[in-house]
Amino acid sequence: MLVLEYDGTRFCGWQSQPDGRSVQQAVEGAFSRLAGAPTRATAAGRTDAGVHAHAMPVTITMPERWSCAELQRAANALLPPDIAVRAVYPVQNGGNARRSALGRRYCYTVATTEEARSPFRNRRAWALARPLDLEAMQRCADLLPGLHDFRAFAAVGEPKPHYRCHVTEARWEHDDDGCARFTISADRFLHHMVRMLVGTMVDIGLGRRPEGDMARLIQLDHNGNTSPPAPAAGLAFMSAGYPAELVTGNGVSW
Structure with missing residues (x-):
């Protein structure tokens, strides 16, 4: 199992696309060269463009x-500069980064001061540059843990068997660098779910919509009343957890 770090700014997302530069294509290209044969890479999450x-x-x-160490060094020599292999671990037969994951964690960053306009920061955050009512936003986040149907916070697309996600963590924090950060963990995430949650909570934090909307939206079976999704630049996949018996290296969560 590889543990990858990447800057998604110049990628069309994780998944291979016929007319775009994807993380999956770059990874499979590098490892196919090392293997001497075509290889297929499966990620714990399929991140969107940016x-x-x-x-x-x-x-x-x-x-x-x-060996794991040799593979890491060789892969990093071939991969583009916006992708890096942080670690390599052997896994048990049948282990799959996507299907075997017990949970995933994302973090969304909103820059709330004028420093958000800096070109060195706005690739990794929503450059909002406005103060937020984080207390109201945290009260909204407090409604998320547990098993809920998040259909109202899912992008319209191919119907899914169900829209239930079990959220185990949802919290807002304000850092000394003028950023508000939203961390959320769940067993699964729907397409655009985190960005739509953040977009709605930021609108509440700006006073654009009432705080009570959050509880009402969680009960809806459509996304017609949800705020637009927050920009992709502020979102980052942080980690995933796996059963202890799957990974034969040190640790099962990154």
Whole structure:
């Protein structure tokens, strides 16, 4: 299992696309060269265009001649500068970064001061540059833990068997660098779910919509009343957790 870090600014997302530069294509290209044969990479999460990852688990099958340390060094020599392999771990047969994951964590960053306009910061945050009512936003976040139907916070697309997600963590924090950060963990996430949650809570934090909207939206079976999704630049995949018996290296959560 690879643990990848990447800057999603110049990618069309994780998943391979016929007419775009994807993280999956770059990773499979590098590892196919090392394997001497086509390889397939499976990630714990399929990030959208512009979304980043700090520790994205990816499973890929490689010849046994490669040690973990050698594979990491060789891959980093071939990968583009906006992707890095942070670690490599052997996994048990049948281990799959996507299907075997017990949970995933995302973090969304909103820059609330004028420093948000800095070109060195706005690639990793929503450059809002306005103060937010974080207490109201946290009260909204307090409604999220537990098993809920998040249909109102899912992008319209191909119907899914169900829209239930079990959220285990949802919190807003304000950092000394003038950023508000939203961290959320769940067993699964719907397409655009985190960005739509953030977009709605930011509108509440700006006073654009009443705080009571959050409880009402969670009960809806459509996304017609949800705020637009927050910009992709502020979102980052942070980590995923796995059963202890799956990974034979040190640790099971990144």
